[in-house]
Amino acid sequence: MYSSLAQHCQSVTNSERETSTFLAERMANVRRRRQDKRLLDGIGIRNRLITWKPSEEFIKNNHIINTPVQTMYIMADLGPSGKLGLKENEHVLCTIRVDTNGVITLKPDVTGTKGPYRLEVESHKRELWSYTLQHVSESVQQEEQEREEILYKDLYSRHKEYLSNLVGSDFEMPPNGALRVFINGEIVSAHEYEYDNLYVHFFMELPKHWSSPAFQELSGVTQSCRSKTHERETVAYFCYPFSFEMFLSEDVESEDALQWPVLYFEVLSLDFWQRYRVEGYGSVVLPQTPGMHNITAQTWRPVEQGTVSELRRFFIGGSPELEDLTYVRIPGTFQGERLSRFGFRTETTGRVSFRFHSIHQSRSFLDRSSLRRRMQSVLDRLGGSSQQSSILNVLDAFQRARRRMQQARESLPKDLLSATKALQLEQSTVAHQSTSNA
Known part of the structure; x- marks a missing residue:
């Protein structure tokens, strides 16, 4: 709180040459400090719990989110009959604010049980006006509410289509293998x-x-x-x-x-x-x-x-x-x-x-036909990454060993392969006879 130093250093005489003394200036500062202390200790802060018109510096210091707001004023011209239209006779009865989130704020609120609001006007004579604020909007009918819901669904579906068009249908895929x-x-x-x-x-x-x-x-x-x-x-x-x-x-x-x-x-x-x-x-x-x-x-x-x-x-x-x-x-x-x-x-x-x-x-x-992918999908359902990797490694090693064995068999001579098959058939016949005698 700031005040003029000249107001506290008032002159004692009507002489133009009179100047304030050093003691008077210091006493003026003491009186001003006492006034500030009374305001801080009293009701001064309690009356300013809400700052309706914050300055730019206040917004920056308190990190307030600046939401775009539209404001409408309900005003009344309370001047006498012969002085209508003057700016000093216009008074704000109600302030309505609407932000981008759809929140409507009324100041003052709709008149409740405390009675009408009072507005004191001082002109050539002192006047006291009383007024009330009532919510007279008609309630939404069931048909209008259903129509509004349909409009919102249509709006959301169009917005969804718009987002899908922005994303596109082409999904980036990794290279083959x-x-x-x-x-x-x-x-x-x-x-x-x-x-x-x-x-x-x-x-x-x-x-x-x-x-x-x-x-x-x-x-x-x-x-x-x-x-x-x-x-x-x-x-x-x-x-x-x-x-x-x-x-x-x-x-x-x-x-x-x-x-x-x-x-x-x-x-x-x-x-x-x-x-x-x-x-x-x-x-x-x-x-x-x-x-x-x-x-x-x-x-x-x-x-x-x-x-x-x-x-x-x-x-x-x-x-x-x-x-x-x-x-x-x-x-x-x-x-x-x-x-x-x-x-x-x-x-x-x-x-x-x-x-x-x-x-x-x-x-x-x-690809669902691959043995590795089928086994991997089954093991994924059963769980266990370490067990899964070990089993898949064993299956891969088995497949590689089987391919090498087939390549080795194809490289052998045909007479050696026929002799091997005859030997295996003879061994199976002898084993069958021994089991029947037993």
Whole structure:
């Protein structure tokens, strides 16, 4: 609240040369402060619970959603008979506002049990007017209501057709002999880590026979997040979304088992002095079945023997790190038969929660005649992705072995094949005679 300083520094005499003293100016400020305090402590704030005409600065400071509104005023000219049409005699009786959501606001409301509204007018004489607001709209008839519902249904159907035309009828399909996998993932939270201000660095490793588009980014970093205590454990909620698109070549025949993409990640912390520390390493194998999956991955970090490394970690930051994150599982550069981690000291740390939404798309899903697809559809109904993959791998190996055996039999001479058939017939005859004698 602001007021003029001249109103509080009133002159004592009628002299034009009189000026206010230093004490008078300071006392004027004291009186103004007391007035502001009375308004704040009294009814001043209670009378302004609703701001009917907010300014632009008020809207920006309070983050008010600016909804388009149409306003109509019901006004009355309360001037005397000889002075009608003057602007100062016009008074607002009711304000009606309608926003884009269909909400109608009346101020003041329809007259209730408290009696009519009063409007005091001061002109050459003081006048008091009373008026009432009544809702006199006729109720909607049943036929009109049904007609309105039909119109709404027609409108919704046309809008649906409009949206379908925008989408189109051509559905993008993957290439022949390829499986397209969409992953919409989310790093939900991190639990029970030693330091605060956590962030996660992650990347996707595609195994053999997998590929991704050229524009696809297979790595990312989350925002730093402070931890909070929830059910007696420290939790940092990231809610960081990411998405991947990958292709698997189905036509490639290999004796090795099919490998699925792996998501490697590391959890780091950053303190006030910009010192970062490795809090843990982990990995997650992407879900092999479509749908929603919630996965929690445990993490660990390498440690050194002795207390010097822990003191360095506490005071100046830094800790032992992995040069290759794929060392969390089996590194891609490893070519041997056995991977030994003997002597590698680690420490279990916290855990990270993930949420995956997986979508699979392939042209071969439309072919019902394939044995692999039939078995896969049956096993999908029974459930169990690990069991499904193992059975399918066994069936594939059996089919490949059977084809190789047929090719080997076709390459043999015909006389050798006839001799083999005669020998098998003789063995079956001898076995039949032995069972009959018994």
